[in-house]
Amino acid sequence: MGLDEIDTPYTAIDLARLQTNLERHRLRCQTQAIAFRPHAKTHKIPELAKLQLEHGAIGITLATIGEAEVFVDAGIDDIFLAYPLWLTPHKADRLGALTKNARITIGVDSVASLENSAQTLGATSVEFMIEIDSGHHRSGTSPNDVLAIAQALADHGLTFAGVFTYPGHSYNPEVKDQASIDEVEALTTACDALESAGFEVKVKSGGSTPSSQTTSDYLSETRAGVYTLGDAQQLELGTCGLDDIALSVITTVVSKRGDTVIVDAGSKIMAADKAPWATGHGRVLANIDARITAMSEHHATVVYPDEHSAPALGELIQVVPNHVCNAVNLVDQVAVIEDGGIVQWWSVAARGKNS
Amino acid sequence: MGLDEIDTPYTAIDLARLQTNLERHRLRCQTQAIAFRPHAKTHKIPELAKLQLEHGAIGITLATIGEAEVFVDAGIDDIFLAYPLWLTPHKADRLGALTKNARITIGVDSVASLENSAQTLGATSVEFMIEIDSGHHRSGTSPNDVLAIAQALADHGLTFAGVFTYPGHSYNPEVKDQASIDEVEALTTACDALESAGFEVKVKSGGSTPSSQTTSDYLSETRAGVYTLGDAQQLELGTCGLDDIALSVITTVVSKRGDTVIVDAGSKIMAADKAPWATGHGRVLANIDARITAMSEHHATVVYPDEHSAPALGELIQVVPNHVCNAVNLVDQVAVIEDGGIVQWWSVAARGKNS
Numbered sequence: 107m108g109l110d111e112i113d114t115p116y117t118a119i120d121l122a123r124l125q126t127n128l129e130r131h132r133l134r135c136q137t138q139a140i141a142f143r144p145h146a147k148t149h150k151i152p153e154l155a156k157l158q159l160e161h162g163a164i165g166i167t168l169a170t171i172g173e174a175e176v177f178v179d180a181g182i183d184d185i186f187l188a189y190p191l192w193l194t195p196h197k198a199d200r201l202g203a204l205t206k207n208a209r210i211t212i213g214v215d216s217v218a219s220l221e222n223s224a225q226t227l228g229a230t231s232v233e234f235m236i237e238i239d240s241g242h243h244r245s246g247t248s249p250n251d252v253l254a255i256a257q258a259l260a261d262h263g264l265t266f267a268g269v270f271t272y273p274g275h276s277y278n279p280e281v282k283d284q285a286s287i288d289e290v291e292a293l294t295t296a297c298d299a300l301e302s303a304g305f306e307v308k309v310k311s312g313g314s315t316p317s318s319q320t321t322s323d324y325l326s327e328t329r330a331g332v333y334t335l336g337d338a339q340q341l342e343l344g345t346c347g348l349d350d351i352a353l354s355v356i357t358t359v360v361s362k363r364g365d366t367v368i369v370d371a372g373s374k375i376m377a378a379d380k381a382p383w384a385t386g387h388g389r390v391l392a393n394i395d396a397r398i399t400a401m402s403e404h405h406a407t408v409v410y411p412d413e414h415s416a417p418a419l420g421e422l423i424q425v426v427p428n429h430v431c432n433a434v435n436l437v438d439q440v441a442v443i444e445d446g447g448i449v450q451w452w453s454v455a456a457r458g459k460n461s
Numbered sequence: 462m463g464l465d466e467i468d469t470p471y472t473a474i475d476l477a478r479l480q481t482n483l484e485r486h487r488l489r490c491q492t493q494a495i496a497f498r499p500h501a502k503t504h505k506i507p508e509l510a511k512l513q514l515e516h517g518a519i520g521i522t523l524a525t526i527g528e529a530e531v532f533v534d535a536g537i538d539d540i541f542l543a544y545p546l547w548l549t550p551h552k553a554d555r556l557g558a559l560t561k562n563a564r565i566t567i568g569v570d571s572v573a574s575l576e577n578s579a580q581t582l583g584a585t586s587v588e589f590m591i592e593i594d595s596g597h598h599r600s601g602t603s604p605n606d607v608l609a610i611a612q613a614l615a616d617h618g619l620t621f622a623g624v625f626t627y628p629g630h631s632y633n634p635e636v637k638d639q640a641s642i643d644e645v646e647a648l649t650t651a652c653d654a655l656e657s658a659g660f661e662v663k664v665k666s667g668g669s670t671p672s673s674q675t676t677s678d679y680l681s682e683t684r685a686g687v688y689t690l691g692d693a694q695q696l697e698l699g700t701c702g703l704d705d706i707a708l709s710v711i712t713t714v715v716s717k718r719g720d721t722v723i724v725d726a727g728s729k730i731m732a733a734d735k736a737p738w739a740t741g742h743g744r745v746l747a748n749i750d751a752r753i754t755a756m757s758e759h760h761a762t763v764v765y766p767d768e769h770s771a772p773a774l775g776e777l778i779q780v781v782p783n784h785v786c787n788a789v790n791l792v793d794q795v796a797v798i799e800d801g802g803i804v805q806w807w808s809v810a811a812r813g814k815n816s
Contacts, residue, residue, distance in 0.1 A: 113526075113552055113816040147758060169759040171468075189759065192715040192725070192775050197468055215716055218774050244757060245716035245723045274757070360547040361570055361600035368600045370547070374790050375815045379733040402599060402629070403502060403786055404524040404544065404815070419573050420547050431758055435729050436790070438813060458793060460730045460759070461468040 107448040110422055114358040115371035117433065118424075118441040119452070123352035124154070124334060128161040131318075131333045135162065138323055143167050143186055143311070145331030148431045150456035151440070152180035154334065165209070167329045171200050172459030174210065180455065183208040186311075188270060188329060190215040190237055190245050191223070197461075198226035205231045211267050213237045215247045217258045224262040233267040234259055235309065240292035241285065242274035249295035256305050268309025269296050270329070276317040279343060279383055286317040290324045316345050337430035338389040339381060353433070353440070354391050354424035357406070359417050365410045367417060371425060372404045377432035384428055391424040398425060462803040465777055469713040470726035472788065473779075473796040474807070478707035479509070479689060483516040486673075486688045490517065493678055498522050498541060498666070500686030503786045505811035506795070507535035509689065520564070522684045526555050527814030529565065535810065538563040541666075543625060543684060545570040545592055545600050546578070552816075553581035560586045566622050568592045570602045572613045579617040588622040589614055590664065595647035596640065597629035604650035611660050623664025624651050625684070631671040634698060634738055641672040645679045671700050692785035693744045694736060708788070708795070709746050709779035715760070720768045726780060727759045732787035739783055746779040753780060 109118070135142045145167040146155045155166050155177060165184030168174050174185050185204075190213045193201065204210050211233040214220045220234070236255050239246030247255060252269065259266045271292055276285035289312045297307045313328030332340055336351040355376055357369035378401060380387055386397035390408060393415065400407040406425060410416035417423055427433035434440070435457050441448045464473070490497045500522040501510045510521050510532060520539030523529050529540050540559075545568045546552065559565050566588040569575045575589070591610050594601030602610060607624065614621045626647055631640035644667045652662045668683030687695055691706035710731055712724035733756060735742055741752035745763060748770065755762040761780060765771035772778055782788035789795070790812050796803045 110549075113549065113555075115815050189725075190716050190723075192713050194465075194468065200468075216774070219715065222775065244755070244760060244762060358547050360574065361545050368545075370544075371815070373732070373734070373787055374813075377728075377733055378735075378784070378787055379728070380735070400599070403790075405599060407599060419571070420577065429733070432728055432733055435758075436813060437815075458729075458791060460470050460726070460792075 109356055109443070109446070109448065112356070112441065112448065114422065115355050115375050116441055117353065117355050117375065117437045118443050118448070119335065120352045121442050121444045121449070123350060124157070127334055127336065127350060127352060128157060131330070132162040135328065140323065140325055141327045143327055143329050144334065145188070145329050146177065147173065148331035148334060149434055150454045151452045152177060152182065152455055153452050155182055158334070167331070170459055170461060171197055171204070172461050173456040174204055175200065176456040176459060178204050178208045185209070186211040186235065187213065188272065189213050190219050192219055193223050193226040195226055201232060202227065202230065209233070211235055213270065214255060215245050217254050220255055220258050220262070224264060230264070233265040235267050235270045235311065236296070238269055238271040238292045238296045240271040240273050241288040242272055244272070244274060246271060249292050249299065252296045253299055253303055256300055256303070266305060268307050268311060269293055269300070270309070270311035273312060273314055273317045276314045277339070277343070277381065282316055282343065289317060294324060315340060316343050332430055335430045337433070338386070338426045338428045339384065341389060342384060348389070348391065348394050351391065351426050353430050354426050355433070357423055357425055359419050359421050359423065360405070362416065362419050365413045365416050367408050367410070368405050369408055369423060369425060370405060372402045372406050374403050375433070375436050376401065376406065376425065376427040377429055377436060379429035379432055381428070388428050389426040391426055464711055464798070464801070464803065467711070467796065467803065469777065470710050470730050471796055472708065472710050472730065472792045473798050473803070474690065475707045476797050476799045476804070478705060479512070482689055482691065482705060482707060483512060486685070487517040490683065495678065495680055496682045498682055498684050499689065500543070500684050501532065502528065503686035503689060504789055505809045506807045507532060507537065507810055508807050510537055513689070522686070525814055525816060526552055526559070527816050528811040529559055530555065531811040531814060533559050533563045540564070541566040541590065542568065543627065544568050545574050547574055548578050548581040550581055556587060557582065557585065564588070566590055568625065569610060570600050572609055575610055575613045575617070579619060585619070588620040590622050590625045590666065591651070593624055593626040593647045593651045595626040595628050596643040597627055599627070599629060601626060604647050604654065607651045608654055608658055611655055611658070621660060623662050623666060624648055624655070625664070625666035628667060628669055628672045631669045632694070632698070632736065637671050637698065644672060649679060670695060671698050687785055690785045692788070693781045693783045694739065696744060697739060703744070703746065703749050706746065706781050708785050709781050710788070712761070712778055712780055714772050714774050714776050714778065717771065717774050720765045720771050722763050722765070722771055723760050724763055724778060724780060725760060727757045727761055729758045730788070730791050731756065731761065731780065731782040732784055732791060734784035734787055736783070743783050744781040746781055
């Protein structure tokens with residue numbers, strides 16, 4: 107089926123580019139002798155997670171219990187929820203149900219939240235990773251406080267699986283390289299303290315897509331996600347080229363004025379993400395010199411280098427969102443493109459599973 | 462049902478605040494002797510559109526054919542799609558099907574797109590509004606070029622319903638008041654030209670939520686949308702108070718460090734919108750001095766004035782998105798709150814209907 111046979115706007119994944127990205131990441135991790143557990147919140151698509159496992163992933167990372175329910179239901183049996191959860195009895199029941207069919211690991215970053223998990227879960231096979239703050243300053247404990255949490259885990263008879271950090275400051279071009287250094291330093295400090303006290307740290311997990319390109323061999327596992335599909339942010343960070351971007355939104359030019367066209371896709375299909383350092387609201391797949399200069403909810407303004415290069419009214423163009431994770435979360439399904447045509451549709455089965 | 466009986470995060474609408482907002486807007490439009498056709502892309506909820514009609518709206522405005530299909534199916538019979546559509550044969554068929562059960566009006570901003578509509582629609586009861594650019598510089602023709610489009614409509618035997626503009630620059634605090642002036646000037650220029658040439662301009666439609674508060678009586682119709690629910694952007698623009706905000710996301714504190722807490726709601730339920738002039742990524746309903754200072758996909762960082770005022774781990778707090786239109790488009794349903802409890806759920810039936 108041709109790209110013009112579906113009403114625009116719609117979201118599409120180029121299968122050949124996706125497979126190239128998966129294989130490149132597999133080889134990079136193999137060279138670095140590091141396991142990878144990709145973050146599947148990026149795509150929320152079981153078919154794509156299975157391709158990642160075929161390309162060497164040891165399991166997947168997710169953000170919410172609702173996402174885990176979808177992926178376990180699809181047959182994926184090793185899941186890490188990489189955040190400190192605050193469990194209610196109902197959330198604990200949902201987590202317990204998942205352990206019947208999968209190995210489930212969750213994050214913890216304070217003795218208080220650990221006590222809450224212990225109380226709500228009771229006897230459980232859920233495993234725990236202690237989150238360390240390596241400079242992103244979101245969740246995560248200071249490396250110096252890690253011992254108290256490990257001791258509380260032991261006191262409750264819960265399984266301590268290892269430590270993890272998210273060097274989210276790697277998304278700031280000015281500190282991108284420093285973030286990789288911070289990541290290892292924080293984990294080293296935490297692991298030295300734990301190992302000196304007699305705790306075995308099986309997993310040392312880090313990684314974001316930017317930092318995974320320079321990850322030290324100190325880590326045992328990386329959790330990059332965006333490497334699968336790419337986006338305009340990664341392009342501007344230099345972690346992918348335009349030819350590596352596998353996801354785009356197919357749009358129609360509905361209005362035109364000289365070098366500027368308005369397309370029928372906006373923040374309700376591309377998401378509104380725009381980092382302070384971003385040069386625009388997204389890019390054009392076929393023209394690296396064109397920019398999305400403004401984003402409305404159902405329209406984007408695309409400026410071309412000159413009137414001659416701008417497409418005509420009614421033409422289809424493929425635009426690239428700034429942040430693929432939030433873009434995918436807006437659609438129920440994506441078209442899969444091979445040899446310029448749509449060959450199948452994948453359900454974004456975990457879309458909107460926020461709790 | 463109490464707010465703590467549902468797994469967080471989830472999105473909720475306060476019914477009393479909503480009704481106050483609807484009634485305030487009805488009175489404002491009555492005082493200004495202006496009709497209102499609210500933009501229902503803000504909420505995408507048929508039940509809420511029906512409340513707007515009960516509070517005096519003459520019909521609704523929408524953005525896409527897919528949204529119109531949902532609202533017509535719910536029994537709403539007068540819909541304006543306030544954008545220049547570029548119709549394929551399939552989109553024309555879908556639009557034609559809608560006219561069997563509703564009065565449908567669409568936007569047009571060039572002779573070329575009008576010719577395309579005439580060709581794909583054939584004989585049709587679809588009516589046309591000419592879009593005028595009043596300074597937002599998205600779609601819309603220059604007021605000086607409006608005659609050629611009106612003449613082309615007449616040549617094709619199509620119905621010319623009036624003119625409209627979207628003063629989207631009213632969202633910039635520095636030019637907010639000027640945008641209302643620009644809106645009237647652009648419509649006046651266009652209507653003078655049309656009326657001098659013998660065209661009757663039945664509808665002169667303008668409006669955004671910021672500009673609708675200062676709309677001149679030159680307009681016959683306003684299309685504000687966000688006035689229903691409010692959001693952190695409107696709060697910062699001064700068009701609503703914190704007590705007027707009817708939509709919030711109910712979250713749990715999952716991590717804490719002094720005056721800073723991490724809640725379990727991020728851009729995948731609040732959206733990533735942040736205008737350059739915004740002071741943060743959203744607000745806290747119960748504390749005007751607290752700010753969302755950073756937004757991840759599944760978490761937000763909330764900074765309180767001091768440690769004493771910050772909530773404890775496990776506490777529920779209500780956070781307010783910057784831009785309610787994109788926030789609502791992320792969830793399948795919203796809880797309706799009355800007297801502090803959940804009394805029903807509304808389906809966000811037109812969520813994700815982008816084409």
